[in-house]
Structures are given as structure tokens and as C-alpha cells.
Amino acid sequence: MSKQxxxxxxxxxxxxxxxxxxxxxxxxxxxxxxADRAGCAIEIRAVSARDRSRDRGIDVSGYDWYxxxxxxASPESGVNVVVELIGGSDGxxxxxxxxxxxxGIGFVTANKALIATHGKELAALAEEKxxxxxxxxAVAGGIPIIKALREGLAGNAIASVRGILNxxxxxxxxxxxxxxxxxxxxxxxAQQLGYAEADPTFDIDGIDxxxxxxxLASLAFGTEPDIENLPTEGIRTIAPVDIEYAxxxxxxxxxxxxxxxxxxxxxxxxxxxxxxxxxxxANVMDATNAVVVEGDAVGQTVYEGAGAGEGPTASAVLxxxxxxxxxxxxPSLGIxxxxxxxxxxxxxxxxxxxxxIRLRVGDRPGVMADIxxxxxxxxxxxxxxxxxxxxxxGGVYIVLTTHETVEASVAATLDxxxxxxxxxxxxxxxxxxx
Amino acid sequence: MSKQxxxxxxxxxxxxxxxxxxxxxxxxxxxxxxADRAGCAIEIRAVSARDRSRDRGIDVSGYDWYxxxxxxASPESGVNVVVELIGGSDGxxxxxxxxxxxxGIGFVTANKALIATHGKELAALAEEKxxxxxxxxAVAGGIPIIKALREGLAGNAIASVRGILNxxxxxxxxxxxxxxxxxxxxxxxAQQLGYAEADPTFDIDGIDxxxxxxxLASLAFGTEPDIENLPTEGIRTIAPVDIEYAxxxxxxxxxxxxxxxxxxxxxxxxxxxxxxxxxxxANVMDATNAVVVEGDAVGQTVYEGAGAGEGPTASAVLxxxxxxxxxxxxPSLGIxxxxxxxxxxxxxxxxxxxxxIRLRVGDRPGVMADIxxxxxxxxxxxxxxxxxxxxxxGGVYIVLTTHETVEASVAATLDxxxxxxxxxxxxxxxxxxx
Numbered sequence: 040m041s042k043q044x045x046x047x048x049x050x051x052x053x054x055x056x057x058x059x060x061x062x063x064x065x066x067x068x069x070x071x072x073x074a075d076r077a078g079c080a081i082e083i084r085a086v087s088a089r090d091r092s093r094d095r096g097i098d099v100s101g102y103d104w105y106x107x108x109x110x111x112a113s114p115e116s117g118v119n120v121v122v123e124l125i126g127g128s129d130g131x132x133x134x135x136x137x138x139x140x141x142x143g144i145g146f147v148t149a150n151k152a153l154i155a156t157h158g159k160e161l162a163a164l165a166e167e168k169x170x171x172x173x174x175x176x177a178v179a180g181g182i183p184i185i186k187a188l189r190e191g192l193a194g195n196a197i198a199s200v201r202g203i204l205n206x207x208x209x210x211x212x213x214x215x216x217x218x219x220x221x222x223x224x225x226x227x228x229a230q231q232l233g234y235a236e237a238d239p240t241f242d243i244d245g246i247d248x249x250x251x252x253x254x255l256a257s258l259a260f261g262t263e264p265d266i267e268n269l270p271t272e273g274i275r276t277i278a279p280v281d282i283e284y285a286x287x288x289x290x291x292x293x294x295x296x297x298x299x300x301x302x303x304x305x306x307x308x309x310x311x312x313x314x315x316x317x318x319x320x321a322n323v324m325d326a327t328n329a330v331v332v333e334g335d336a337v338g339q340t341v342y343e344g345a346g347a348g349e350g351p352t353a354s355a356v357l358x359x360x361x362x363x364x365x366x367x368x369x370p371s372l373g374i375x376x377x378x379x380x381x382x383x384x385x386x387x388x389x390x391x392x393x394x395x396i397r398l399r400v401g402d403r404p405g406v407m408a409d410i411x412x413x414x415x416x417x418x419x420x421x422x423x424x425x426x427x428x429x430x431x432x433g434g435v436y437i438v439l440t441t442h443e444t445v446e447a448s449v450a451a452t453l454d455x456x457x458x459x460x461x462x463x464x465x466x467x468x469x470x471x472x473x
Numbered sequence: 474m475s476k477q478x479x480x481x482x483x484x485x486x487x488x489x490x491x492x493x494x495x496x497x498x499x500x501x502x503x504x505x506x507x508a509d510r511a512g513c514a515i516e517i518r519a520v521s522a523r524d525r526s527r528d529r530g531i532d533v534s535g536y537d538w539y540x541x542x543x544x545x546a547s548p549e550s551g552v553n554v555v556v557e558l559i560g561g562s563d564g565x566x567x568x569x570x571x572x573x574x575x576x577g578i579g580f581v582t583a584n585k586a587l588i589a590t591h592g593k594e595l596a597a598l599a600e601e602k603x604x605x606x607x608x609x610x611a612v613a614g615g616i617p618i619i620k621a622l623r624e625g626l627a628g629n630a631i632a633s634v635r636g637i638l639n640x641x642x643x644x645x646x647x648x649x650x651x652x653x654x655x656x657x658x659x660x661x662x663a664q665q666l667g668y669a670e671a672d673p674t675f676d677i678d679g680i681d682x683x684x685x686x687x688x689l690a691s692l693a694f695g696t697e698p699d700i701e702n703l704p705t706e707g708i709r710t711i712a713p714v715d716i717e718y719a720x721x722x723x724x725x726x727x728x729x730x731x732x733x734x735x736x737x738x739x740x741x742x743x744x745x746x747x748x749x750x751x752x753x754x755a756n757v758m759d760a761t762n763a764v765v766v767e768g769d770a771v772g773q774t775v776y777e778g779a780g781a782g783e784g785p786t787a788s789a790v791l792x793x794x795x796x797x798x799x800x801x802x803x804p805s806l807g808i809x810x811x812x813x814x815x816x817x818x819x820x821x822x823x824x825x826x827x828x829x830i831r832l833r834v835g836d837r838p839g840v841m842a843d844i845x846x847x848x849x850x851x852x853x854x855x856x857x858x859x860x861x862x863x864x865x866x867g868g869v870y871i872v873l874t875t876h877e878t879v880e881a882s883v884a885a886t887l888d889x890x891x892x893x894x895x896x897x898x899x900x901x902x903x904x905x906x907x
Contacts, residue, residue: 065628065770075695075808076627175625181771183625190801191609191617193510194499194791261509319777322756336499337615337788340778343753344771354771357628365803367624369795374509 047119048081048364051111053135054124055088058149058176060095061353062122067097073357077364085116107131112139120145120171120363122356128152136161136172143168147359149176149352151250158257158264163376172371173359178251179204179328181351182344183358188258188332189373195334197259199299201472204251206326206346207235207242208274208294212311213324216282216291222275234326244273245294245309252296255330256307256382258373259298265307265382272310281397281467284438285313288395288423291321295472303385312472313395388447390470393422396441396449397467398456399434406461410437413459417452419444434463440471481553482515482798485545486536487569488558489522492583492610494529495787496556501531507791511798519550541565546573554579554605554797556790562586570595570606577602581793583610583786585684592691592698597810606805607793612685613638613762615785616778617792622692622766623807629768631693633733635906638685640760640780641669641676642708642728646745647758650716650725656709668760678707679728679743686730689764690741690816692807693732699741699816706744715831715901718872719747722829722857725755729906737819746906747829822881824904827856830875830883831901832890833868840895844871847893851886853878868897874905 050066052059066073066083073081085103087110105111108131111121121139123146125132132153139146140161148154154161154174165172175185179202188200203209207229214225226243229235241247249271257264274294285292290313299306314321319341323329328346333339345351372379400406407426414421420442429435441449449468456466484500486493500507500517507515519537521544539545542565545555555573557580559566566587573580574595582588588595588608599606609619613636622634637643641663648659660677663669675681683705691698708728719726724747733740748755753775757763762780767773779785806813834840841860848855854876863869875883883902890900 061770069628069630072630072695073628075812076803078803078809181626181768182774183621186620186625187617190796190799191620191792192615192788193795194503194507194788196503196506261506334615334788336495336784336791338779338785340616340776342774342776344774350770351772354626354628354768357770358625361627361803362624365624365801367799367801367803369510369512369799369801375512378509 046079048077048079048360049084049117049119050082050122050360051085051116051118052083052122052124053087053108053111054126055086055095055099056124057349058352058356059088059124060097061349062356063097063099065353065357073361077361079364081360081364084118085111087111109135109138111135112142112144118144120147120360122360123148123150126150126152128156133157137164140164140168140170140172143170145171145363147173147356147363149356150174151177151247151254155250155253155264155266158254158372159376159379162371165371166376171363173362174254175359176352176355178254179330179342180344180346180348181354182328182330182342182346183355184330184342185258186358187342188255189369192332192334192337192340193373195336197300198333198335199297200255200259200330200332201295201297201320202251202255202330203293203320203323203328204296204346205242205248205294206328207239208248209323210234210326211243212274212277212292212294215277215279219279221279222277243275245271248294248296249309252298252307252309255296256298256305257379260300260305261374261378261380262305262382263379265384268382268384270308270310270387274311276467277311278467280436281469284397284425288313288440289316290314290471291316292469293320297472301385301391303389304383306385306390308387308390310470312470314472388450390446391443392446393443393471394441394449395469395471396439396453398437399463400437401461401463402429402435403461409459409461410456413452413455417448417455419448419452480513482511482513482794483518483551483553484516484556484794485519485550485552486517486556486558487521487542487545488560489520489529489533490558491783492786492790493522493558494531495783496558496790497531497533499787499791507795511795513798515794515798518552519545521545543568543572545569546576546578552578554581554794556794557582557584560584560586562590567591571598574598574602574604574606577604579605579797581607581790581797583790584608585611585681585688589684589687589698589700592688592806593810593813596805599805600810605797607796608688609793610786610789612688613764613776614778614780614782615788616762616764616776616780617789618764618776619692620792621776622689623803626766626768626771626774627807629770631734632767632769633731634689634693634764634766635754636685636689636730636764637727637754637757637762638730638780639676639682639728640762641673642682643757644668644760645677646708646711646726646728649711649713653713655713656711677709679705682728682730683743686732686741686743689730690732690739691813694734694739695808695812695814696739696816697813699818702816702818704742704821708745710901711745712901714870715903718831718859722747722874723750724748724905725750726903727754731906735819735825737823738817740819740824742821742824744904746904748906822884824880825877826880827877827905828875828883829903829905830873830887832871833897834871835895835897836863836869837895843893843895844890847886847889851882851889853882853886
């Protein structure tokens with residue numbers, strides 16, 4: 040809006056992996072376009088990475104090199120916006136964030152662990168110093184969901200945010216369903232194809248999704264980002280037989296991050312869930328991400344796109360850089376850091392919902408009576424029940440879905456099932472999300 | 474970011490129809506939430522509408538009343554952000570926009586006709602005076618697509634924007650498909666249910682979609698909004714038989730607004746199109762809106778939600794008000810008004826694509842030879858051809874789809890078909906959007 044004079048955005052980029060290289064490419068490719076949109080020139084002045092000699096498919100010899108990323112935020116660097124693409128909740132990423140914001144320098148990051156863990160501290164520092172703290176790339180890659188929640192839907196009291204936030208998990212679940220393969224086989228293949236890391240723990244155990252969910256919950260509900268109290272389950276235990284039963288029952292299994300306003304308070308949770316195949320989110324396949332937001336005025340809005348990769352993540356980083364250039368204000372987490380409510384998530388035992396339970400049982404008289412007796416005593420009411428075929432490894436499967444009930448009752452039921460002689464393995468439970 | 478002191482947003486609302494009442498309700502319901510998010514208090518000071526005594530389900534007696542909406546922008550009103558919900562490309566809406574922006578007062582509008590027609594002039598005035606001009610509610614209701622294009626995807630060269638932007642048309646097409654009804658019957662029903670206006674011209678002839686497309690094209694491609702040169706077709710001519718053939722061929726018919734970068738330049742167009750049923754946009758049903766954006770870095774992102782109605786539109790208006798409060802800067806149309814390129818859309822005759830053509834012909838020897846001869850001579854290559862059943866009113870239908878061709882050839886082909894004795898009615902043509 041205001042005349043920009045000879046103001047200029049001078050970037051220092053920490054981390055030159057895939058995303059860092061992507062940011063460099065866009066800044067170099069779209070010089071004129073970005074200047075028009077930013078209202079001022081944008082240039083890269085300095086970079087930092089672990090290995091100076093590595094071939095990254097980009098020429099960084101024209102930029103100042105720093106071995107220590109924290110030096111990008113030094114007065115000598117001339118940098119006025121630091122882009123942090125190192126990763127990790129602590130270590131150099133945190134040190135760089137504190138240094139940059141502490142000096143009133145804009146800080147743009149794709150680091151979900153950093154924001155999920157230290158978001159409140161950094162937002163407070165940014166506000167104190169009048170510096171911009173931006174993290175669009177931290178959640179759902181190229182989908183501008185941070186901006187949608189913080190700005191586009193800011194007129195709404197948010198009822199819930201649900202997302203498919205991890206492309207690796209969605210890719211694995213998609214292939215398990217399409218090809219009828221076991222988890223381990225798809226994982227191995229995904230690793231070879233570059234869809235999963237050599238150490239896939241972060242993705243498949245839901246930790247990555249939990250970081251993103253913690254950030255979305257903070258923006259949606261004005262609470263401190265809280266990764267400590269976020270019940271998190273991954274997809275390792277999903278068996279092909281569950282995917283088949285899901286299909287038969289009209290569901291698809293997705294790893295969801297959920298932040299939801301309930302009568303008990305704010306629920307945050309990460310777990311595989313059965314979602315009805317008619318729901319928009321059920322039809323998000325392969326490595327695509329999607330977020331569904333319910334607001335009191337707007338109703339439901341849905342956002343879909345690539346959740347990772349060079350281009351999509353760099354696109355989000357550039358959006359943040361342009362926001363800083365344009366002087367887009369407002370608090371980083373939607374409301375001032377000192378107004379963020381302490382996170383007091385509802386314990387998962389209090390979650391009310393419907394459930395899918397699969398048991399492998401010995402095929403003999405009285406089994407069904409034992410099972411239904413426990414359900415009745417724990418006050419869990421059955422919506423549907425299937426007993427069919429013989430399990431590969433002996434026994435038969437009993438699959439049931441419940442009417443709405445509280446999770447504590449389901450947990451107690453599962454405990455008692457496990458103790459039954461006729462139950463041959465630990466029961467499988469999946470939450471159903473309507 | 475900066476301390477707001479005792480700054481305050483003082484609203485003057487022009488137009489108290491459904492959306493105006495929705496804005497009043499949100500501002501009154503969420504006083505504390507909005508103040509937290511805005512960084513300052515937001516209050517309504519003054520309102521203006523045609524009829525002071527009408528019951529709107531809200532109490533406006535506490536607000537100053539102006540018979541002339543332009544007076545909301547007078548120094549005496551005390552208003553510092555005007556919300557324009559009158560509608561219409563000229564008249565009082567335009568006068569109010571000029572008055573408010575001319576005085577450096579923020580101007581928030583849901584008026585697509587105004588921005589599509591006078592967007593460049595108003596953006597230039599806003600920039601000259603350092604005032605905010607915001608119009609999130611003008612396109613796709615509650616979906617924050619203006620913000621996504623202007624900010625969230627600002628790091629991308631945009632390849633295309635395609636949207637279902639009119640809920641009335643999508644509702645009618647959905648019911649025609651689901652219930653096998655004729656256009657006129659569904660329209661009548663939609664009017665009774667409030668999904669269509671008494672005079673539905675604006676919606677069903679594509680004019681509303683064209684206004685929105687002109688705005689999206691401007692944001693996507695940095696061109697002046699241009700409603701004059703935007704080829705526009707509505708859905709009146711869609712027959713149940715076309716919907717049936719679409720289904721058989723794996724498509725669904727949707728009214729699309731398209732702005733697309735091609736080798737020839739920027740194409741903008743509004744027309745019903747056949748979209749593959751597997752595409753996200755094909756599965757957007759009833760009155761829901763959706764926009765699909767292709768960017769060079771981000772790839773494809775999809776945005777879905779309610780495109781109209783009290784809550785969704787008011788949600789978008791509030792997002793703009795909060796942006797103004799937070800000092801969200803940057804030019805209204807994505808780049809400074811004086812940098813907008815003149816619109817020089819590619820004539821629709823140059824559009825390259827694939828086509829669906831339906832003919833009703835007399836069922837006699839030689840017909841197929843006549844038709845295929847013309848296609849060959851006009852260089853239109855056939856992808857598929859169906860001849861089946863007898864049309865209700867005599868003759869048989871021939872339905873064909875083409876390989877990629879230029880629209881001028883299709884137009885010439887259709888002209889020649891029309892002149893054939895064996896062709897019993899004006900041929901139907903629909904573009905296929907992959």
C-alpha cells in the first residue's frame with residue numbers, strides 16, 4: 040500500500056536441502072514477478088549449510104557462505120529476513136530463531152517441530168521486537184492453511200480442524216488399499232521410491248502429524264502449541280484385513296490430526312481413523328494433504344494440495360517472505376502470545392465417538408456370548424457386527440462398530456476382551472470420524 | 474505486531490440484507506475473540522439501508538442511521554472502515570467506494586460486479602491514498618481464495634484457475650443429474666426453495682461467474698480485471714440427455730469460470746464444461762463452490778466451501794476487516810495498480826481443447842458419411858462416437874467427442890452441421906476440461 044522506496048528484502052537461507060534449493064530457484068526464476076508482488080526487490084545475500092561442496096543443482100557461489108547458521112542473523116551479514124530450513128525443535132534452528140527475532144529480523148521457517156515446541160516463546164519474542172515470525176511451510180506444504188486459519192477464517196469461532204497432514208502415511212495407506220499389500224511391504228517400496236525416509240519413525244508413528252496438529256490447534260483455538268499432551272498413534276498396526284473391513288463398512292482408513300472443540304474442552308489427537316468414503320477427506324489419495332475446517336459462520340471449508348516436496352514447500356516459504364515484504368502484520372499465532380490460553384487438552388479417555396473393533400477369536404460356542412456380555416457391562420452399544428471367514432492364522436474375525444460412546448468404556452472393554460481365553464490376539468481398535 | 478494503543482476499527486455498514494445482518498451478528502457475538510485477533514477493538518458505528526423499519530432479525534437501533542450510504546464515509550460519521558454490501562457495479566456502491574477510498578478510509582466489499590468493472594480504478598485510488606481495498610467476499614463466499622491467490626500462492630507463476638463459482642448453477646446441475654429432471658423444472662423448484670432468485674438471469678446465464686472469474690484472472694495473472702472481453706455462456710441449454718451422455722462418457726457437467734495461461738496468452742471464459750468424474754472439481758455438489766489453482770511451484774491446490782449465504786459471506790467480510798485492523802498491506806490486486814497489464818484475452822476461437830458435440834439427425838442412410846466428411850474437412854479428429862436410441866422427438870442422437878482441436882474448427886464444423894438437411898436441430902457443443 041505504502042510506497043516502498045528503496046526498501047529491499049535481503050534473505051539469508053539456513054539449510055540447502057531440497058526445500059532450500061527450491062527457494063533459491065524460485066527467487067532466481069521470478070525476480071520481476073516477486074518484486075511486483077512484494078512491492079520491493081527480494082534478493083538472496085547469504086546461505087548456510089553443512090557441506091559447502093555438495094552438488095545441489097543450484098549455484099550458490101554468488102552468495103555469502105556461513106558455516107554457522109546463527110551468523111546469518113548477525114549485523115555483518117546484512118540479512119533482514121532469515122529463512123530457516125534446518126529442522127529440529129532445538130539446536131541450531133532454535134538458536135537461529137532466537138538470534139534473528141531477538142535482533143528484530145524477520146524469521147521464516149518450515150520447521151514444525153520448532154513451532155510446535157517453542158512457538159509461544161518465539162511468538163512472544165517476535166511481538167516484543169516487532170519482528171515477523173512466519174511458518175506457512177510448517178503445515179501441509181504448499182496449502183496455505185496457516186494463512187487460512189489465522190486470517191481467512193479469523194471471523195469464525197472454530198469448531199474443528201481435521202487433516203491428512205503426512206504424505207508418507209497417506210501414500211502408504213493408499214497403496215495398501217489399492218494393491219491389498221501389507222504395511223511392511225509398502226513401506227519398503229516407499230523407501231526405495233523416496234516417499235519414505237530411511238528412518239521412517241517420525242512419519243509413520245504420527246510424530247510429524249502431531250507437530251502439525253499442535254500448530255493448527257493453537258491457531259484454531261488460541262491455545263499455546265502443546266506437543267507434550269497430544270495423544271499420538273501411527274499406522275504401523277494397520278493390517279490389510281482392517282482396510283478390507285473398512286471398505287465393506289463404507290469407510291477408508293486415514294491418519295488424521297484432529298483438533299476439536301467439545302463439551303469437555305479442546306481435544307487434540309493423532310491416530311488412524313475410519314472416515315466415511317463419501318467425505319471429502321476420504322478421497323484424498325497418495326501423498327496429497329488435506330485439511331477440513333469447521334467454523335461457526337463459514338461452515339465447512341476444505342483445502343487440498345501437495346504436503347511436501349521441493350516446489351510446494353518452497354511456495355509456502357515464498358508466501359511468508361512476501362508477507363514480510365508487504366508488511367503483513369498481526370500476531371504469529373493469530374492472537375498475541377500473552378493472550379494464548381494454556382493448553383489443557385481433554386484426555387483421550389473422555390473422547391466421545393464411534394469405534395471399530397476387530398477381534399481374532401477361537402471359533403467355538405459361547406464366544407459371542409462372552410463378548411456381548413462385556414460390551415453390555417461396559418455400556419458399549421453395538422451398531423453393527425460381522426463374523427465372517429477364517430483368519431489366515433487360525434480363529435475367526437469378529438468385527439464390530441459401536442454407537443457413540445466414551446473412549447474410557449472402549450478401553451475397559453478392550454482390556455477385558457484381551458483377558459478372554461477365546462481372544463487369540465490383542466484386539467484392534469480404530470476411531471470412526473464422521 | 475506493533476502495539477495498537479487505543480486504535481479502534483469503527484465500521485459503517487452499507488446494505489443490511491442477509492450478508493449485512495450476518496456481519497452485524499458476528500461482530501456482536503465475537504467481540505472479545507475479534508479484538509484478540511485484530512489487536513484492537515472492532516465496533517459498528519453506523520449503518521445504511523433502503524428501509525429503516527424492516528425486520529432483519531437484528532437490532533440496529535444502537536447504530537447511527539444514514540439514508541444515503543455515501544454519508545457513511547463522511548468525516549462526521551467517525552467511521553474508519555466502510556463495509557459495502559449494496560451490490561451493483563455502479564450507482565451508490567461505486568460512489569461510496571470512491572468517497573471512502575478518496576478519503577483514505579478502508580473499504581471492504583462483497584461486490585464482485587464493482588471490482589470486476591472498476592477494480593483497477595479503485596485499487597489505484599486505494600494505493601494513492603494509502604487505504605485498504607478488500608473484497609474476499611466477492612468470490613466464492615467463505616472460501617478464502619482471494620487471500621490464497623494474492624498471498625498464499627504469491628511465490629508461484631500461476632498456470633490456471635478454474636472454479637465452480639456459482640452455487641445456484643451447481644445446485645441446479647446437481648439436481649438435474651441426481652433426479653434426471655429438466656432445467657426448467659429444477660429452476661422453478663430452486664426458486665421456491667430460495668436457491669435461485671426470482672430473476673435468475675445473473676446466475677444461470679453465467680454473469681455472476683464471469684464477474685468472479687474476471688477478479689480471479691486479474692489476481693492470478695497481474696492483468697486488469699476485464700469483464701467486457703470475457704466469453705460467457707450459462708446453463709439454460711443443458712439438456713438431461715447431455716447429462717446422461719456425460720455420465721456414460723465418464724464426465725459430469727459443471728459451470729466453470731476459467732482463467733488459464735496458454736501459448737497464445739491468457740484465456741478467460743465461463744461456460745458449462747464436461748469434467749472427468751475422477752477430478753476433484755467434478756465431485757463438488759449442490760451449492761458448494763470450489764476453486765482449483767495450478768501454480769508452477771506448488772502444483773495443484775483445491776479450495777472448497779460454501780460460496781454464498783449469510784454466514785459464509787459474512788465470514789469473508791470479517792476476514793477483510795481483520796486484515797485492515799492488523800495492517801495487512803500489499804496491493805489489492807496482488808501487484809500495484811499501475812503495474813497491471815492491459816487485459817488482452819485470447820479470443821475463444823483460439824481455445825485449444827477437446828469437445829463434446831451432440832446432434833439430432835434423421836435416421837437414414839448417408840447421415841454418418843455427411844457428418845464425418847465435414848469433420849475431416851475441418852480437421853476435427855474424432856475421439857469417440859456414439860449413435861444410440863431414438864430421440865424423444867424423432868430422429869436419433871449422434872454424440873461425439875474430439876481429440877484436441879482449435880475452437881474455430883469446431884465452430885466451423887457446427888455451422889456446417891446446422892446447414893445439413895439431416896440435422897434436425899441446432900447442435901449442442903460442450904467443452905471438455907481435463
